[in-house]
Amino acid sequence: MSTDPLAAPDTARDASAGWEAVVGSIGPKVRALRRERGLTLQQLAHAADVSTASVHKVERGDMVPTVTTLLKIAGALAVPVRFFVEDSEPTHAAVLTRFGDAVRTGPVVITGPPDRFRSSGTVARLEPGEERPGLRRAGETLLVVLEGRLDVEVAEARYTVSAGEALHFPSWLEHRCRNSGETTAEIVAVDVPDV
Template sequence: MTYFMASVEQAVSELGGKVASARAERGWSLQQLADRSGLSPAAIHKVEKRGMTPTITSLMKIAAALGKSVSYFIDESEPLRPVTHIRAAERSLLYTSKKGLTLENISGRYGPFFVAGAEAHVDPNADSGPHPMVHPGEELVVVLEGSMRFEVGGEPYELDTGDALHFRTTLPHSWSNPSTVPARAIWLAIRSS
């Protein structure tokens, strides 16, 4: 297989994960993205699970609904790298629509990896919003400083410094920092294969 063909296949294989990740950043359900893009929830699910490659028209609708450019989903500029080394002083900030949450990238991007991680800085009284999130995959959170509260599948979990929580994100979930001091955590998102 030529490098070009491998590059094309790599871009196509990463597309579904990028759609799922962008949807998760906004805390949207499949139905919410479907409503905004004019596509069916089933079609979006197939794209995210790599069961279907979208047409350019469908991809343009998804991109517009998510506020992204089409090139975001098919960018081939970064070569496949099986190892990512990120120095503490060189961490990039990750996009999040959640107020009071800052995410510093500590991992490689989805595609060659199944896990994406961030050091999360959570302001006092910040939360994930009024509606629980649901998306494919898993999350693992380790609180390094302060405390956080999660609700997963209707059950509350209070996390203090040193505590961890690992859960499937197909369960409705939300988070908050109900205290008056900032919290800091390592937050891993594991995409489903």
């Protein structure tokens, strides 16, 4: 314990370190959500009605946003403002997702929180004859077929992707998947948004 009467108490230093960590995490959280939603800096700024320079400075940690700016950004990203100020230090370096039989009832997201990871993944099953259009956005998609076979159309080119094969393509191209086989196709789709 310090004998200096002017020295800050340990609790004050701990509190200061706590809020500094929260403020320091705002920019990375904004950037991660913007990327996860496939938005450019300009698109987010327009949606939030703030300048592009402000969004850029917030993301880089060069500026602490005002409450008003943070509310606007949170609204544009469709998250509560508390998302940016809650202490969300990960307790573990990795995120384990168990999906097992859950994928039988629909696609299962196999992704960690967007404030920590850029990519997003989904496990899905397509029944024979089922077709799904792809979501067009800046970035890339890696499609892995675990079981069955898929016909994938990417910008008018057609590919047949069988079990044990993968197809990697820019997500901004028009694309769709169709199970033209006679058995269920099980796939993993990993999307990485553009920076």
